[in-house]
Amino acid sequence: MGLLSAPFTYAILLLAVPLLAIVLFSFWTQDFMDVNTTFTMDNYREIAEKPIYFSLLQRSLYVSICVTIVTVVLAFPVAYFVSFKVHPSRKSLWLFLITIPFWTSYLIRVFLWKVILGYNGVINSGLINLGIIEEPLTFILYNVNAVIITLAHAFAPFAILPIFVALEKIDRSLLEASQDLGESKLMTFLRVTLPLSMPGLVAAVLIVFIPTIGDYVTPELMGGAGGKLIANMIQVQFLQLNNAPLGAAIAIVAMLSVTAISLLFVFLNRRWLRGRS
Amino acid sequence: MKLRIYALAYLLFLYAPIILLPLFAFNDATIIAFPLAGFTTEWFSELTQNKALHEAVKNSLFIALMTAIFSTLLGICAARAGAMANFPGKRGIIGFVMLPLVLPEIIVAVSLLVILRQVLGVNLSNWTIIAAHVLICTPFCIAILNGAFQNLDPSMEEAALDLGESRWSAFRLVTLPLVMPGIISSMLIAFTISLDEFIIAFFLTGTNPTMPVYIWGLLRFPASLPVVMALGTLLVALSIILLTLAEILRRRGIKRAGGTDKGGFL
Numbered sequence: 001m002g003l004l005s006a007p008f009t010y011a012i013l014l015l016a017v018p019l020l021a022i023v024l025f026s027f028w029t030q031d032f033m034d035v036n037t038t039f040t041m042d043n044y045r046e047i048a049e050k051p052i053y054f055s056l057l058q059r060s061l062y063v064s065i066c067v068t069i070v071t072v073v074l075a076f077p078v079a080y081f082v083s084f085k086v087h088p089s090r091k092s093l094w095l096f097l098i099t100i101p102f103w104t105s106y107l108i109r110v111f112l113w114k115v116i117l118g119y120n121g122v123i124n125s126g127l128i129n130l131g132i133i134e135e136p137l138t139f140i141l142y143n144v145n146a147v148i149i150t151l152a153h154a155f156a157p158f159a160i161l162p163i164f165v166a167l168e169k170i171d172r173s174l175l176e177a178s179q180d181l182g183e184s185k186l187m188t189f190l191r192v193t194l195p196l197s198m199p200g201l202v203a204a205v206l207i208v209f210i211p212t213i214g215d216y217v218t219p220e221l222m223g224g225a226g227g228k229l230i231a232n233m234i235q236v237q238f239l240q241l242n243n244a245p246l247g248a249a250i251a252i253v254a255m256l257s258v259t260a261i262s263l264l265f266v267f268l269n270r271r272w273l274r275g276r277s
Numbered sequence: 278m279k280l281r282i283y284a285l286a287y288l289l290f291l292y293a294p295i296i297l298l299p300l301f302a303f304n305d306a307t308i309i310a311f312p313l314a315g316f317t318t319e320w321f322s323e324l325t326q327n328k329a330l331h332e333a334v335k336n337s338l339f340i341a342l343m344t345a346i347f348s349t350l351l352g353i354c355a356a357r358a359g360a361m362a363n364f365p366g367k368r369g370i371i372g373f374v375m376l377p378l379v380l381p382e383i384i385v386a387v388s389l390l391v392i393l394r395q396v397l398g399v400n401l402s403n404w405t406i407i408a409a410h411v412l413i414c415t416p417f418c419i420a421i422l423n424g425a426f427q428n429l430d431p432s433m434e435e436a437a438l439d440l441g442e443s444r445w446s447a448f449r450l451v452t453l454p455l456v457m458p459g460i461i462s463s464m465l466i467a468f469t470i471s472l473d474e475f476i477i478a479f480f481l482t483g484t485n486p487t488m489p490v491y492i493w494g495l496l497r498f499p500a501s502l503p504v505v506m507a508l509g510t511l512l513v514a515l516s517i518i519l520l521t522l523a524e525i526l527r528r529r530g531i532k533r534a535g536g537t538d539k540g541g542f543l
Contacts, residue, residue: 003358004367007351007374007415014412015376018388025391035395078287081280094284096524101291103469104516105298107492108509112294115301120310122297156291207379214381217475221496231383238387238480244395251387258381 026249035245043249053233053250060213060230061257063147068209070152072201075159079200080193082160083167095164102157110221113150117141117222142224150218155211159204166200167193195276202269206262213258230254295513301503302510309502320507330508333491337472340403340487344410344471345464351411352418352463353456359419360426371419378416385409386480393481401483409477414467421466421523425459425530458530465523469516 026043029036047053082094101109116122117140124136140146170193178188216231223229230250237247301309305317324330355374358367377385389409393399429452437447475489482490492508495501 003354003361004370004374006354007419008370010351010415011374011376011412014389014408015380015385016373018392019384021392021396022388025395074287077280078284081284085280092524092528096520097288098291100517100520101295103466103520104295104473105509105512106473107475107489107496108298108505108512109294111496111505112297115297115309116293118310125310125312153290153294156287210379211381214383215476216383217493231381234383234387235480238390244387244391247387248391251384255381255384 022248022251025245026252028245030243030245043246044253046246047249047253053230053253056228056230056233057254057257059144060254061261063144063151063219063229064209064212064258065261066148067151067155067212068205070148071155071159071208072163072204074152075156075204076163076201079160079163079167083164095161098160099157102154106154107217109154110150110218113146113153114141114221117146117149141222142227144223144227146222146224147219147227147229150222151212151215154215154218155208158207158211162203162207163197163200166197166203170196195273198269198273202266205265209265210258210262213254298506298513299510302506304503304506307500307503309506320503321511323504324507324511327504330488330491333486333488336403336485337488340406340410340478341468341471343407344414345468347407347411348414348418348467349422349460349463351415352422353460355415355419356422356426359423360429375416375419377413382413382476383480385413386477389477390480401481403483403485403487405481405483406478406487409481410467410471410474413474413477414470417466417470418463421463421527422456422459424527425456425462428531429455455533456530458526458533460530462523462527462530465519465526469519469523473512473516 025035027039027041029038029040029042078098082091082098086094114121118124119136119138119141121141123140124133127133128136140149174192174196175188178192179185183191213229214231216229216235219227219229219232231254234247234251234254237243237250300313302320303316303318304313305319306314355371359371386409389405389412393401393405399405433455434447434451437451438444442450473489475493478487479490479493486494492505495505
């Protein structure tokens with residue numbers, strides 16, 4: 001225990017205690033400048049009764065699910081390529097190239113997607129110059145689609161790395177065995193590679209799905225009026241409306257919904273894997 | 278072959294925004310759109326005159342340096358403990374310390390804001406941001422340092438103990454030099470993450486904004502966008518240099534500890 005106590009104490013003090021504090025706060029109310037500490041369900045009642053919260057949460061979950069699917073589906077072939085087709089000595093170079101954009105100037109990267117997807121943006125002017133379209137496309141900026149594209153870009157490396165790690169662990173002789181026994185390449189992939197890479201896929205899904213619910217920068221810059229998400233509401237409650245208790249309650253509801261969906265996903269995945277064997 | 282083309286196209290998708298950045302930073306027009314107008318270094322010289330930006334950069338550098346030091350210290354403790362004997366609950370504790378990796382950042386931000394402002398009544402300052410950044414950087418440091426610590430042969434330190442060194446000097450003289458590249462790599466990564474972090478800093482920043490918080494303010498004014506592009510170009514260049522150094526040191530660390538590279542920071 002000795003050495004671990006330092007990081008553990010730090011995480012208790014700055015993670016567990018603050019998380020308990022917002023749970024407590026969500027049962028209190030804001031009384032002008034002070035916080036009224038009588039226990040009440042008022043915040044949760046307000047969230048349940050006003051449709052704005054439900055529709056924001058619904059849209060947020062929809063965006064997170066779409067981002068997760070897009071990210072993981074696009075990432076899998078890349079992880080597969082790096083693990084199976086790249087020479088071992090160049091694998092770390094590929095992974096390094098994949099992770100670099102992830103660490104650099106997050107805000108400016110999100111902003112630049114506006115330049116790419118905008119009315120006079122790279123895609124529109126490119127397509128017009130090529131003569132493929134006559135009018136600029138408008139369904140790719142200031143709406144939910146733009147938010148999904150930008151978030152899928154931001155979380156790409158998060159999906160590739162866990163899948164890559166799982167693929168690396170697969171014993172290559174199993175694949176040879178499968179083909180020696182007469183399975184085609186496709187069937188080998190479906191019956192050997194894919195099930196064995198499942199732990200990485202599940203990790204990728206969770207590591208993309210859970211954090212995306214907390215991003216308020218992308219919907220703020222890319223979402224326009226109809227693309228705001230639940231994280232924007234949390235941010236507004238805390239920093240603009242000065243209603244921390246309601247903000248805390250919204251954060252908890254969002255977190256619980258995400259956790260519930262994640263647990264359901266893990267459960268269904270386990271059942272599917274067990275059903276196969 | 279098809280896979281290779283797909284992977285290269287995917288890399289292009291990943292780098293698309295970063296490739297655009299220098300184009301607009303040197304573009305002689307106030308509007309960020311195509312077609313490009315001409316070459317100028319005006320936006321970079323404007324950067325050198327902006328006092329408020331200099332203050333923000335100074336704040337961010339201080340926060341990033343402190344975060345790098347403290348999160349790497351915590352990471353060393355966890356990685357060394359992780360490489361030593363198991364005890365009941367060890368996996369659970371390490372899992373808990375790694376939790377910020379998957380937690381939405383806004384949850385970390387609001388919970389720290391509540392405890393610092395409303396419960397403890399602390400004034401927000403650079404140190405409140407450092408506290409939060411250490412929390413979110415420690416998991417990354419642990420992941421990197423695990424690579425350096427896990428491959429170490431414990432008999433080397435035991436040999437030093439048998440030859441009469443104390444526990445501390447055995448660690449300092451034998452283990453520390455072997456894991457040093459990993460430690461520097463971990464500091465560089467924590468530094469880069471902290472320097473770029475916005476979501477939490479926006480909640481916990483005091484009267485002096487950090488650089489990303491300052492950039493966020495600039496994004497609302499179309500006139501200041503070319504300057505943001507110039508700043509972004511410099512930041513991307515700096516991050517790439519820091520990350521390349523980190524990667525070289527991380528590999529050297531694994532090699533020195535006698536392990537084989539399994540690739541990647543995570």
